[in-house]
Each structure stands twice: as structure tokens, then as C-alpha cells.
Amino acid sequence: MVKQTATRGFRFHIGLYGRRNVGKSSLVNALTRQDVAIVSDTPGTTTDPVSKPMELQPLGPVVLIDTAGLDDTGDLGSLRMKRTRAMLDRCELVLLVAAAGMWTQDEDDLLAELKTRNVPVVVVFNQSDLGQPDPDRVKALTQQGVYCVETSTLNGQGIENLRLTIIEAATKNKTQAPPLVRDLVPAGETAVLVVPIDKEAPVGRLILPQVNAIRDLLDGDTICLVVKETQLESALENLRKKPALVVTDSQAFAEVQKIVPADVPMTGFSVLMARHRGQFQTQVAGARAIANLQPGDRVLVAESCTHHPVKDDIGREKLPRWLNNKIGGELIFDVVQGHDFPEDLSTYKLVIHCGGCTMNRQEIQSRLGHCQRAETPATNYGLAIAFCLGIFDRALEPFETPGVLL
Ligand SMILES: Nc1nc2c(ncn2[C@@H]2O[C@H](COP(=O)(O)OP(=O)(O)OP(=O)(O)O)[C@@H](O)[C@H]2O)c(=O)[nH]1
Ligand code: SF4
Ligand SMILES: [Mg+2]
Structure with a gap:
């Protein structure tokens, strides 16, 4: 029997972030108990983000994302940083790795960004065999709700504690997602x-x-x-x-x-999927914004996977047809696929996302957050289609039962 592995969208994404040479790749190896990531004492060994899927019981399937050091320099360094930062959109938990108890402005800046993004953080003081963190710093971080763990990949100290802490932090975050459908039946x-x-x-x-x-x-x-x-x-x-x-x-x-x-x-x-991936009410309001569209307005259609468009494709033909019919004129449509998503949304009056089944909840939430900051309404295929076909209220009715999570 072939055991089916979990797809990316359903794996819990854990990013390892920190300055160069703090031991991010060594921690990936220690957690997976395999030599999957290249380790060396040359700063900047890891260049592009590397994903390593694994099972972390009882949490289930996760993916560890090893990244380039945050203090990477030069032209190439800033390109790497762009990719590393883009990867943050997908992370549902971040291990902020510091070394030998050292804490600098880089760690402070990253922590502040993670807070803005509402991503839970475990601070890993690695290389504990070389030095320990200031107890006052650990106390302050703990008071802010940040988990702190000391590890040494050299002698294995703290690795099991880190595994248990990841499970605890992830479980807390995971339970926030409403189920896909089971609570409706x-x-x-x-x-x-x-x-x-x-x-x-x-x-x-x-x-x-x-x-x-x-x-x-x-x-x-x-x-x-x-x-x-x-x-x-x-x-x-x-x-x-x-x-x-x-x-x-x-x-x-x-x-x-x-x-x-x-x-x-x-x-x-x-x-x-709109409810399961998050911010359901925002997406419902986004569909209602179809009523305000005018001919000539620009609409962004975003698909998570990179399938080859077929004749009468949903995103390129059917959806535009239903929307044009609904507003009684021609809208302008741009389509993006995969992990491409424009920084600048100012020209768009609406963003319509596919169900996003190949992306994780965090990435969809990041995109929705981006739309909200740009004050651009956002919805998804199902809600937009239901609105255009006049069956919006009926499609939302199952979610109006008391006790259903939104
Ligand atoms: N003493 C000690 N050395 C460690 C520990 N963890 C990693 N190292 C060493 O630190 C160096 C850097 O480790 P890496 O795992 O490559 O660090 P990284 O953060 O992935 O580095 P970049 O990919 O360059 O950003 C290597 O020489 C490791 O052997 C530890 O717990 N204690
Ligand atoms: S819902 Fe899934 S299959 Fe459909 S376009 Fe989006 S990612 Fe692809
Ligand atoms: Mg590395």
C-alpha cells in the first residue's frame, strides 16, 4: 500500500530564522535526526530557503524551512533576504535562533516583525555550550508570551525540550482554524x-x-x-x-x-475553504463589494497552483464572464499564479482568490492582510460565484447555525 504524504497546504510550516552561523541548519538536522541541511562555520552557507517535510508526532505533518541568515550582506545578500522574508508569509511558527546567548538589534527587529504578523515565536538560544542568555532577557521574552529554549546541537542538550515546545506552540496556534466542514453536519x-x-x-x-x-x-x-x-x-x-x-x-x-x-x-x-483558511467575514464582505464595481475597474484573480489554463477556464473565462454579466459591463482582469502576488494593489478594486488548497492558512491570511492594508476588498472564487449567480445567501446559510465557528 502506498502511504499518501500530506500536501504542502496541510503541513504545518515552521521557519528557522536568525543571523548567519547561529546554527539554524544544525537545528534542522538535529530535529529531523538526518543530515539534510548543509552546516559549516562559513557565514552565509544557506542561501535559498530549503524545506524539509517531516512528521512531528502528535502534531502530524510539518515542514521545517531553513533560511539564509538575516544579516546577509551585498547585492546577492539582499536578494536572498527578499526570498527569505517572502517565506515568512507561509510560516505558522517561527524559531528565532540566536547563538551563545547573544541578542542584537537583528533579533529585536525580527521579533517586532513577527509580532506585527501575529506569528507565534520560539526563541532558540542555540550554542548553549558556548554561552547562556541573560536571565533578564529570557524573563522579559517569556512575559511577552514568547517561548524560550536553550539548545546545543553539539551535545544534544535541549533538543528534546525544543521538540516539545514546538508541539505546544504549534498546537495552540493550530486550534484556531475552523474545521473544513464537519461542524456543519x-x-x-x-x-x-x-x-x-x-x-x-x-x-x-x-x-x-x-x-x-x-x-x-x-x-x-x-x-x-x-x-x-x-x-x-x-x-x-x-x-x-x-x-x-x-x-x-x-x-x-x-x-x-x-x-x-x-x-x-x-x-x-x-x-x-474561505472559512477554513481564515477571515471568512472579510471575504464575505469582499464578495459583497462586487456590487460596487464599475465597467473599466481592474480585478486581480489569484490562483495558488500553477495549472495550465484549459478552455473555458474558471479564473480566466467563466469568472470574468459571470462578473461582467453581474455588473453589466466589461471589467479588466489580471491573473497571477503560484506564489506571485503583487506588492502594489492600488490599481485593483477587488482581489478574487481561488480556494487556495495548495497554500497553507498562514499564506492566505498574509495575502488577505496585505489586501486589508491596501484597503482592497478580497474574496474567493466560491463566494464571488455565489454572489454573481444570486445564491449568496443560500451558500452562507449553513454557517449561520449557532455554534458554527467563523
Ligand atoms: N559549539 C556549537 N557550535 C554549533 C552549534 N550549532 C551549530 N554549531 C556550529 O556553528 C556553525 C554554523 O552552523 P550552521 O548550522 O551552518 O549555522 P546557520 O545558522 O545555518 O548558518 P548560515 O546558513 O550561514 O546562516 C557550524 O560550524 C556548526 O558546527 C552548537 O550548538 N554549539
Ligand atoms: S483551489 Fe486548489 S486546485 Fe483550485 S486553483 Fe486554487 S490551488 Fe489550484
Ligand atoms: Mg544554514
Whole structure:
């Protein structure tokens, strides 16, 4: 049996940041118990960020990101710094590594930035065999809610404590994410998932939000029925009791909503993703901002993965068509893919993101934060489509039940 490894989007991202030569790469090796990262006493050994996936039980799949030293210099150094900083967008936890108890302006600056970003921090005073941190500094950091650990990769001291501290800090942060779907369906009830197998569907497999919804429902002891949109009607007729929820691919909203009885709650996979990835209310408000768009306004469409566009592609053709129909004129669309996301959003009246299944929660949150700072409304595919097709209220109804996390 082939064991399926967790995809990037579902791995907890842990970044190791700090000045050069403090032992970041040595810590990656110590935590993974493998020689995966190059270690040397030459400052600036690690250049580009390097990701190392691993299992950190009981936390589950994580990825350790080894980065270049923050005090890297010169033209190349500043290029490296740009990449290293961009990687911060993905980190859900940062190990701020300092050496032999030394604390400089670089550590202070990084800590301040992490606070602004709301990223939990574990300060690792590595090279503890060479020197210890000032107890007053440790006390002050602890009082600010920052975890502090002393380690030595040379003699192994503190590595187990660091592992346990990562688990504790990560668990605290992880629990903030609402579930994908399971809290919308009581245990023992049935959820129907509508999965069109069209030319946009990848060959031989389901896409991540679909797979993850099935797993989440099974974890919640829900009965899960997966059908194509052409099978939905007969599937509903065959059920003795109405389902507690129907989830459809957002592109099939229009036809699915005609089939699903009005008293059966219904929503879309990417609406589920909007809540699961965070700032749901912001994205709901972003979809409502479609009503203010004028012909000639510029809209940014952002997709997390780099799939090759197909005919009648959702981001390039269908979504623009539905939006133009909705506002009764032509909008201007720019499409970006993968980790590219413009710094300057000032020309955009709206950002529409895909479900973001290949990105982690932190990266989507960073993008949404960026949009908020630029005062540009942001939403996602499912919410935008529901708004354009006039089924917005219906798609949001399942989230209005008391007790549902937003
Ligand atoms: N004494 C002692 N030396 C250490 C410890 N951890 C790492 N080192 C040494 O410190 C040097 C730098 O270690 P690296 O792991 O390459 O440091 P880095 O932070 O990844 O460095 P850059 O990639 O250059 O930013 C190497 O010579 C390591 O052997 C430690 O706990 N104690
Ligand atoms: S476009 Fe977005 S939601 Fe769709 S598969 Fe790619 S990353 Fe996932
Ligand atoms: Mg290194």
C-alpha cells in the first residue's frame, strides 16, 4: 500500500530564522535526526530557503524551512533576504535562533516583525555550550508570551525540550482554524458532495478540497455520499432522509441549486475553504463589494497552483464572464499564479482568490492582510460565484447555525 504524504497546504510550516552561523541548519538536522541541511562555520552557507517535510508526532505533518541568515550582506545578500522574508508569509511558527546567548538589534527587529504578523515565536538560544542568555532577557521574552529554549546541537542538550515546545506552540496556534466542514453536519447524518467530472477535473483523481472534505466528514462520523452533478437528482430520490448538507463545486452552483430542495442546506467547496483558511467575514464582505464595481475597474484573480489554463477556464473565462454579466459591463482582469502576488494593489478594486488548497492558512491570511492594508476588498472564487449567480445567501446559510465557528 502506498502511504499518501500530506500536501504542502496541510503541513504545518515552521521557519528557522536568525543571523548567519547561529546554527539554524544544525537545528534542522538535529530535529529531523538526518543530515539534510548543509552546516559549516562559513557565514552565509544557506542561501535559498530549503524545506524539509517531516512528521512531528502528535502534531502530524510539518515542514521545517531553513533560511539564509538575516544579516546577509551585498547585492546577492539582499536578494536572498527578499526570498527569505517572502517565506515568512507561509510560516505558522517561527524559531528565532540566536547563538551563545547573544541578542542584537537583528533579533529585536525580527521579533517586532513577527509580532506585527501575529506569528507565534520560539526563541532558540542555540550554542548553549558556548554561552547562556541573560536571565533578564529570557524573563522579559517569556512575559511577552514568547517561548524560550536553550539548545546545543553539539551535545544534544535541549533538543528534546525544543521538540516539545514546538508541539505546544504549534498546537495552540493550530486550534484556531475552523474545521473544513464537519461542524456543519451532525454525526450520523448524511452529506452529499457534488463533484463534476469535467475537462477541468484532473485525470484519475479528486482535487484537494474534495478529498479533504471527505476525510473531514468521516472524522466527524458523517455519512458521505459523493456524486456527479448528473447523478444528484436520483441520489437525493434514493435517500430515505434528506441530507443535512449538500456541498458542490462552485462552478455547478446554478444547476445544483435547482435540484436541491430549498429546505436542504447547500454551499460550495471553495466557500468551505474561505472559512477554513481564515477571515471568512472579510471575504464575505469582499464578495459583497462586487456590487460596487464599475465597467473599466481592474480585478486581480489569484490562483495558488500553477495549472495550465484549459478552455473555458474558471479564473480566466467563466469568472470574468459571470462578473461582467453581474455588473453589466466589461471589467479588466489580471491573473497571477503560484506564489506571485503583487506588492502594489492600488490599481485593483477587488482581489478574487481561488480556494487556495495548495497554500497553507498562514499564506492566505498574509495575502488577505496585505489586501486589508491596501484597503482592497478580497474574496474567493466560491463566494464571488455565489454572489454573481444570486445564491449568496443560500451558500452562507449553513454557517449561520449557532455554534458554527467563523
Ligand atoms: N559549539 C556549537 N557550535 C554549533 C552549534 N550549532 C551549530 N554549531 C556550529 O556553528 C556553525 C554554523 O552552523 P550552521 O548550522 O551552518 O549555522 P546557520 O545558522 O545555518 O548558518 P548560515 O546558513 O550561514 O546562516 C557550524 O560550524 C556548526 O558546527 C552548537 O550548538 N554549539
Ligand atoms: S486553483 Fe486554487 S483551489 Fe483550485 S486546485 Fe489550484 S490551488 Fe486548489
Ligand atoms: Mg544554514
